[in-house]
Amino acid sequence: MEKLIQRAQQANSLLCVGLDPTGDDQQVARRLAEVIDQTSPYAAAFKPNLAFFLSREDGVKLLRETVHRIPESIPVILDGKFGDIANTADHYARFAYDVIGADGVTVNPYMGDDAIVPFARPGKMVFVLAKTSNKPVHSLQDVALTRGGYLSDYAAQVARKLDGEHGGIGLVVGATNAEAVARMRRLSPEQWFLVPGVGAQGGDLQATLRAGLRPDGSGLLINTSRALWQAADAGAAARELVEQINKYRPVMA
Numbered sequence: 601m602e603k604l605i606q607r608a609q610q611a612n613s614l615l616c617v618g619l620d621p622t623g624d625d626q627q628v629a630r631r632l633a634e635v636i637d638q639t640s641p642y643a644a645a646f647k648p649n650l651a652f653f654l655s656r657e658d659g660v661k662l663l664r665e666t667v668h669r670i671p672e673s674i675p676v677i678l679d680g681k682f683g684d685i686a687n688t689a690d691h692y693a694r695f696a697y698d699v700i701g702a703d704g705v706t707v708n709p710y711m712g713d714d715a716i717v718p719f720a721r722p723g724k725m726v727f728v729l730a731k732t733s734n735k736p737v738h739s740l741q742d743v744a745l746t747r748g749g750y751l752s753d754y755a756a757q758v759a760r761k762l763d764g765e766h767g768g769i770g771l772v773v774g775a776t777n778a779e780a781v782a783r784m785r786r787l788s789p790e791q792w793f794l795v796p797g798v799g800a801q802g803g804d805l806q807a808t809l810r811a812g813l814r815p816d817g818s819g820l821l822i823n824t825s826r827a828l829w830q831a832a833d834a835g836a837a838a839r840e841l842v843e844q845i846n847k848y849r850p851v852m853a
């Protein structure tokens with residue numbers, strides 16, 4: 601997590617700029633460049649979502665160009681929600697890190713720890729889906745375990761154990777349920793959380809920060825995608841969000 605920690609301190613920001621590009625191919629390339637250039641001063645990280653690139657011809661090329669445009673000091677998390685048996689996961693890891701040049705990924709833990717470990721390379725970040733922002737009718741994450749707690753708690757425990765063994769493992773926790781953020785923080789006092797759900801999904805920023813910030817005022821990466829993509833001035837919107845976030849962070853000595 602060193603690159604992320606350094607960048608968050610340097611930019612005094614916990615904002616993750618989500619890149620979920622919509623529109624026709626020509627517009628999209630132009631808008632991506634614009635959003636990256638305007639939001640870079642305020643971004644602790646960027647998170648391109650793989651689906652929005654793969655859904656267009658030459659999507660991998662566009663993704664590579666996108667990552668290339670992002671300043672080297674800002675970490676890039678490729679949001680692919682990967683999760684497959686280890687030898688397949690190894691190929692996803694090669695794609696994310698070697699082909700695309702990402703600094704981190706999101707991973708779905710449903711297939712267990714061996715689906716996560718191939719992504720845990722030195723210097724890379726792995727964000728494991730624990731308690732996501734959506735609210736399904738049939739939520740696997742909310743299944744109560746006979747041993748106590750919920751399946752999402754178990755995902756967090758596995759991620760914590762793997763972080764101890766490999767380093768660089770964080771959680772994905774949605775901003776749409778502050779109680780769940782607090783619960784995850786109790787289970788994982790020190791890990792970094794990638795937190796989507798603010799903006800278009802209506803998550804409560806203040807409640808999320810209160811529930812999830814570590815005592816050092818850090819440890820959360822607040823993602824927003826559509827709200828910046830659709831903003832008339834993405835730079836101003838990003839700056840405003842950083843200011844809002846920083847209002848709730850304790851002032852460090």
Ligand SMILES: O=C(O)c1cc(=O)[nH]c(=O)n1[C@@H]1O[C@H](COP(=O)(O)O)[C@@H](O)[C@H]1O
Pocket residue numbers: 618620649679681706731732733734772773774796797798799800801823824825826827
């Ligand atoms: O892993 C994610 O990034 C993710 C996890 C989650 O629980 N909820 C969630 O919305 N996301 C992603 O975060 C982004 C949210 O986008 P906006 O709702 O437009 O800000 C999308 O790329 C989602 O795929």
